Amino acid sequence: AAKSMRGNQYRLYRDNMDEANDKWLLLETKLHQALKKDLLELHYQPKIDLKTDTIIGMEALLRWYDPELGHIPPDRFIPFAEECGLINDIGVWVLGKACAQAKLWNESHNLRLRVAVNISPIHISTSGFVDMVKGVIAGTGIDPHLLEIEITEMSMLDYTEDLINTINQLRALGITISLDDFGTGYSSLNYLKKFPVDVLKIDRAFVRDIVPEKSGIAMISAMISLAHALNLQVVAEGVEEEAELNVLREHGCEYVQGYYFSKPLSVEDFTNLIVQSFTNSSSY
Ligand code: C2E
Ligand code: MG
Ligand code: MG
Ligand code: MG
Numbered sequence: 001a002a003k004s005m006r007g008n009q010y011r012l013y014r015d016n017m018d019e020a021n022d023k024w025l026l027l028e029t030k031l032h033q034a035l036k037k038d039l040l041e042l043h044y045q046p047k048i049d050l051k052t053d054t055i056i057g058m059e060a061l062l063r064w065y066d067p068e069l070g071h072i073p074p075d076r077f078i079p080f081a082e083e084c085g086l087i088n089d090i091g092v093w094v095l096g097k098a099c100a101q102a103k104l105w106n107e108s109h110n111l112r113l114r115v116a117v118n119i120s121p122i123h124i125s126t127s128g129f130v131d132m133v134k135g136v137i138a139g140t141g142i143d144p145h146l147l148e149i150e151i152t153e154m155s156m157l158d159y160t161e162d163l164i165n166t167i168n169q170l171r172a173l174g175i176t177i178s179l180d181d182f183g184t185g186y187s188s189l190n191y192l193k194k195f196p197v198d199v200l201k202i203d204r205a206f207v208r209d210i211v212p213e214k215s216g217i218a219m220i221s222a223m224i225s226l227a228h229a230l231n232l233q234v235v236a237e238g239v240e241e242e243a244e245l246n247v248l249r250e251h252g253c254e255y256v257q258g259y260y261f262s263k264p265l266s267v268e269d270f271t272n273l274i275v276q277s278f279t280n281s282s283s284y
Contacts, residue, residue, distance in 0.1 A: 028084045030066055031077060035089055038106035040064050043264035046273065047235065047257050050249050055277055059257065060098040061264045082122050085112065092132060093122040099140040099147060101267065107276055116148035124151060130169045144174035153185030162221055167196050183223065200227040204238025211243045221251045
């Protein structure tokens with residue numbers, strides 16, 4: 001009996017494995033097709049300058065809607081894409097799309113908005129990355145000073161001379177480099193010193209802690225001071241409440257992003273936001 005039990009368990013295990021494999025394959029096929037058939041979409045979330053209360057740029061965020069599976073959030077499919085090897089193609093697509101869109105908005109509204117693109121640590125570590133970016137700049141005609149690349153703190157874990165080299169080359173082109181989700185990764189402050197970035201993006205987890213927690217305020221204030229001591233600009237992510245905004249302002253945070261101002265918007269809605277914000281010469 002013991003033997004047949006084990007047999008059943010094995011079969012069960014194998015069935016589960018097959019099922020998992022099938023799901024994996026289905027998702028991979030679907031993501032591949034979504035990319036090929038232009039079914040992925042970018043939404044854009046404004047970044048606000050707290051000194052002037054105006055929009056200074058926007059972050060491009062991927063959206064994937066599949067007719068059968070529904071909306072699949074990037075937090076789920078980006079890690080998947082990194083594992084199945086689609087992430088580089090996705091990165092190239094996002095970069096091209098976002099640069100072309102930024103160029104169009106800036107030209108048609110006479111603006112200088114900077115577009116930020118999230119790039120996977122895996123992708124940026126690929127040889128040929130800088131040449132690919134140069135190609136996108138040439139192809140779209142975007143001013144590299146209006147392009148920002150966000151990389152997560154995670155990538156600093158396996159930071160190498162090569163990665164620092166790549167980042168220096170990108171910066172030499174005029175591209176801004178941001179450290180995304182700061183405070184949530186595993187890096188030490190020593191890495192931050194060595195890592196040549198321009199902007200520090202404080203993760204939403206810390207912004208959420210601001211009010212009414214006193215220690216939360218101390219933490220944010222210390223992070224902003226640290227950034228400034230290292231000559232970095234600061235963006236706070238995920239600002240939802242006016243009270244959070246006030247604390248950030250008070251402590252000298254330069255830029256914010258969050259639902260308080262706007263959710264990520266479709267191209268059409270972001271266009272309307274630009275028109276509204278910049279034609280009445282009213283602040284944001
Ligand atoms: P992220 O780069 O840190 O982006 C910020 C996330 O916070 C976005 O989630 C945004 O919609 C959300 N957010 C912004 N303001 C608020 C707020 O006030 N409250 C709350 N609760 N959330 C807010 P999203 O779009 O789901 O993206 C999640 C993550 O997926 C991104 O985190 C980024 O790591 C990754 N991702 C998104 N698009 C891309 C992409 O094109 N390429 C790569 N490699 N990763 C991407
Ligand atoms: Mg980001
Ligand atoms: Mg982030
Ligand atoms: Mg994130």
